[in-house]
């Protein structure tokens with residue numbers, strides 16, 4: 001069976017521009033991590049231990065099936081399309097995931113799996129959904145899902161994650177370090193809101209959106225580049241000891257990254 005790659009991402013910069021209900025509006029440069037991905041495939045239930053009516057995910061996860069973003073993507077797709085063929089597909093096949101992207105890492109692993117699953121279903125079932133439609137469905141699963149639906153190597157992402165604009169630049173290679181600190185995204189946003197709230201204005205956001213990722217990383221330090229780094233340090237005191245000079249913080253953490261040095 002064909003294998004589909006679900007890439008990781010890093011946030012080159014992530015700035016808050018305001019609030020929307022329970023969410024925060026952001027402006028962020030997302031870049032794909034080309035050498036870090038999960039691999040997803042459909043596997044016939046004849047070849048695995050699974051009940052006919054069970055939604056079966058095979059893979060190394062620390063959450064239940066109902067909590068898995070892939071299952072959430074299935075539910076969202078079913079609601080959006082009422083597709084009988086989708087239900088039939090998941091009665092016949094399990095979804096196998098070779099998990100390489102660490103969880104709780106700020107690398108978007110769960111969101112990328114969900115996006116890839118939506119695209120796989122669209123392809124094999126000939127649902128004919130556009131990328132915009134898939135992104136809208138995916139947004140119900142997580143704010144990072146639309147970026148992975150569009151599949152750009154680099155993009156400016158805004159709103160709460162639903163506005164994705166391709167950014168034309170060279171794809172960078174990264175050294176990534178993921179400390180074993182289980183960071184909760186909602187907790188970090190909450191700490192930002194309560195202790196660090198200082199949204200940037202539209203002019204500053206536009207300036208950032210125009211700059212290449214290399215220029216951003218040359219000009220800003222880790223705290224300037226990511227508004228969620230200070231709140232994450234406040235909430236997770238263990239994080240400080242893992243921070244090394246020259247590294248940047250991805251999303252709500254816990255991963256740090258830097259551009260790979262050429263050998």
Ligand SMILES: C[C@@](CO)(OP(=O)(O)O)[C@H](O)COP(=O)(O)OP(=O)(O)OC[C@H]1O[C@@H](n2ccc(N)nc2=O)[C@H](O)[C@@H]1O
Pocket residue numbers: 011014022023024025026105106107108109111141142143144145159160161185186189250251252253
């Ligand atoms: C911080 C970022 C940056 O890329 O990603 P990660 O570091 O988690 O990968 C995203 O903004 C996270 O995206 P994601 O992890 O998909 O968030 P969701 O599941 O949609 O939201 C979880 C919770 O985080 C908070 N949240 C999320 C996104 C956002 N723009 N504002 C928020 O305040 C809300 O409290 C929300 O209920």
Ligand SMILES: Nc1ncnc2c1ncn2[C@@H]1O[C@H](COP(=O)(O)OP(=O)(O)O)[C@@H](O)[C@H]1O
Pocket residue numbers: 061062063067068069070102103104105106107108109110111113114185253254
């Ligand atoms: N397909 C999935 N892959 C990874 N984690 C998942 C998935 N589905 C649900 N989760 C849960 O989501 C949380 C972490 O999400 P993940 O996307 O890996 O991290 P982050 O949002 O920090 O990038 C954990 O609670 C994990 O159990």
